[in-house]
Amino acid sequence: MGRQPCCDKVGLKKGPWTAEEDKKLINFILNNGHCCWRAVPKLAGLLRCGKSCRLRWTNYLRPDLKRGLLSESEEKLVIDLHAQLGNRWSKIASHLPGRTDNEIKNHWNTHIKKKLRKMGIDPLTHEPIPTMEEPQQPVEINTSPFESIEAADQFLNKSPAFCTDEVPMILPDEIIVAYDESSSSSSSSTSSKPEEIKVPCIEWMESMYFWGLDDLIGLELPTEDGDPKLASDAYIQYQRETMDQESWKFELM
DNA sequence: AAGATCGACAACCGCAGGGAT
DNA sequence: TATCCCTGCGGTTGTCGATCT
Incomplete structure (x- = not known):
């Protein structure tokens, strides 16, 4: 039996989206919403699969997205949440308004991982990285400024460095x-x-x-x-x- | 100036979960 | 209960601009 592929791959476009495609997708969703992603490309006149449309919309075109680098407080929150949740990026993203799981995942892989390693912290375990010269000592390095997700959320909401007001609304x-x-x-x-x-x-x-x-x-x-x-x-x-x-x-x- | 390498991020792929029938 | 279908998730790859040699 097997799963039906998400789309008929023959003749479908892949790779970076063009301005024209973005326009079509936004126009369609703003006017019709997305009842069913599979149907969206056909109805919107796009040679893309529904999955691709959904991803483009949720990760890039959605109006409530916050753009730009993660702030210090957001980064701290991501580290904290990662320590508690692991690679559950969507869960982590749900605590950061205007941020997508993909964005956080990318930021983690390109920035935070390196940062933590530089600090001598294993980004996977959030434990100090043992060195060959120094036998491992139970040094308590708290990479997380928060005791719980709730506390982190509270911080995020109160932090002057980051608040939901910063989310660029469509003024x-x-x-x-x-x-x-x-x-x-x-x-x-x-x-x-x-x-x-x-x-x-x-x-x-x-x-x-x-x-x-x-x-x-x-x-x-x-x-x-x-x-x-x-x-x-x-x-x-x-x-x-x-x-x-x-x-x-x-x-x- | 040109090619090689690196880094950042957008996009794709395959799988799992869950609702409908 | 089994199957189908759709969506969401996380890992991975591709692309492109910046920097280095």
Whole structure:
């Protein structure tokens, strides 16, 4: 019998996602949600498998994602949680709002592991690494500043270095990106930034600042030319702007 | 300047869990 | 209970930019 493959692999695209694919996926999910990931690529007009779409969405396109390097407090929390939970990245990620398991896993493998080893701590066991010269001594090195996950959570929520307020919400005025009205009627084919997407200026209600994804789905926004645009279009622009700009990384540092 | 190497992160793969029938 | 299907998870690989030689 055997399992059915997650998708018909023939003719499906693999590798890095293009801006166009991102746009299609975001547009589809914002307008329809994702009833069933397997059906998403077909309905969204993507040559990807559902799994790939889900991963792209959850790890990169989701609106509630926090971007940039993990803060000191977040890193400490990850170490603490790892000591208690092991490689259960999704569980660890659930304690860090706006962070994905993949992101934490990558950060662990590339940064934290090295850091701990440098400190003489085994990243697997969180115990001091025994050296050949020095016979192992029961030195108590507490890699975790927290006594429990609850305590860590409490710290995280109270820490001035990190709070959920830092999660970059889709602020209305952030979605409104450079919109060159003068070029809207004239051709911009000679522009050095051919990928630049023109989105309409939108007036956002203050209460919308706290709207979730579900609230945005299917929402039509008025534009200056009277042509209603979906909120998803504005959202797509926001995401791509955010992704294309590296500056935010440095702002966080 | 060009090739080699390294590091960071995005994406893929295979498996397991759980709900539906 | 058995089977199917979908989703989530964790390990691994691939890609690309930065740095080194």
